[in-house]
Amino acid sequence: MTTSTYHGIYAVVSRxxxxxxxxxxxxALLANLPGRARLVGxxxxxxTDPSVPCHRVINAKGEISRRNGGSEADEVQRHRLEVEGVFFDSHGRIPLELFRWRLYADE
DNA sequence: CCCATGACTGATT
DNA sequence: TAATCAGCCATGG
Structure with a gap:
């Protein structure tokens, strides 16, 4: 791995x-790595860097992707998002049409 | 080098 | 709307 790849990913997440x-x-797309979503994961x-807001990254269904073996990191991530005002529906999914980051509208 | 294993996605059924 | 499938690619055994 050429850490520059990871660095670009972290830079995007930080924005x-x-x-x-x-x-x-x-x-992945914004980091100039189209189709490499898995690499982002x-x-x-x-x-390990806590200054990167990685809790704001979720999967395409609007759900929090689960870690291995019932880690509670998932619930921590959900709580962090709720504190920021992100709403989860009854299926545990985030309405992407409302909270998805739009580069030219938000920023 | 081969194979299995993931914080994944988009198209197809 | 949900389940499957085929790409995807770094890591570790």
């Missing part, structure tokens, strides 16, 4: 505004 979310695919799992 997600408070109260907004982005999908793995969206982050891998980069986040390897991330």
């Amino acid at each position: 997600i505004p408070r109260g907004k979310v982005a999908t793995y695919g969206q982050v 891998y980069a986040l799992s390897a991330l």
Whole structure:
């Protein structure tokens, strides 16, 4: 791996505004890595820097992607988002049409 | 080098 | 609307 790839991913995630979310695919696209959403997920799992708001990255269905073996990190992520004003529907999913980060509208 | 395993996605059924 | 499938690619055994 050429850390520059991961660095670009972290740079994009760092630009997600408070109260907004982005999908793995969206982050991949903005990081100039179209179709490599999976790589974004891998980069986040390897991330240790707490200054990167990685809790604002969710999957394309609007759900929080689960970690291995019932980790409670998922619930922590959900709570962080709720604190920022992000709403979850009865299916545990975020209405992307309302909270999705739009580069030219939000920022 | 081969194979399995993921914080994934979009199209197809 | 939900389940499947085929791409995707870094890591570790």
